[in-house]
Amino acid sequence: MGGDGKVFTLEEVSQHTSNQDCWIVIDGKVYDVTKFLDDHPGGDEVILTSTGKDATDDFEDVGHSSTAKAMLDEYYVGDIDSATVPAKTKFVPPPSNQTQSNQNKSSDFLIKILQFLVPLLILGLALGIRSYTKTPSS
Numbered sequence: 001m002g003g004d005g006k007v008f009t010l011e012e013v014s015q016h017t018s019n020q021d022c023w024i025v026i027d028g029k030v031y032d033v034t035k036f037l038d039d040h041p042g043g044d045e046v047i048l049t050s051t052g053k054d055a056t057d058d059f060e061d062v063g064h065s066s067t068a069k070a071m072l073d074e075y076y077v078g079d080i081d082s083a084t085v086p087a088k089t090k091f092v093p094p095p096s097n098q099t100q101s102n103q104n105k106s107s108d109f110l111i112k113i114l115q116f117l118v119p120l121l122i123l124g125l126a127l128g129i130r131s132y133t134k135t136p137s138s
Contacts, residue, residue: 006078
């Protein structure tokens with residue numbers, strides 16, 4: 001492994017984003033993967049889109065094998081200054097309004113039932129009145 005304990009800022013790493021000079025950051029370490037671009041099974045574009053930022057999540061999401069992870073050692077050039085890497089934000093779902101949602105669903109259901117039943121009740125009442133008031137024919 002190279003690197004000799006060199007520490008890079010994210011700004012320094014982000015200056016190496018071309019297919020002739022490509023550095024990436026994975027798990028707090030900086031790798032010069034320029035020589036690997038042509039050999040990468042997913043193509044060089046996959047790696048190039050991960051430059052200039054912490055690519056750890058991108059690397060892990062793909063599910064690289066332990067062999068692929070071990071290959072990183074030969075491309076190691078140093079560590080990243082973690083103070084220069086933006087903090088990752090975690091997704092926090094909005095507060096649940098479950099009870100209000102259930103009440104809305106209940107009232108929506110009630111309205112639909114009434115929209116169906118009220119006309120039927122009026123029709124039934126009209127037929128009942130007609131048959132009651134109808135005079136028998138002689």
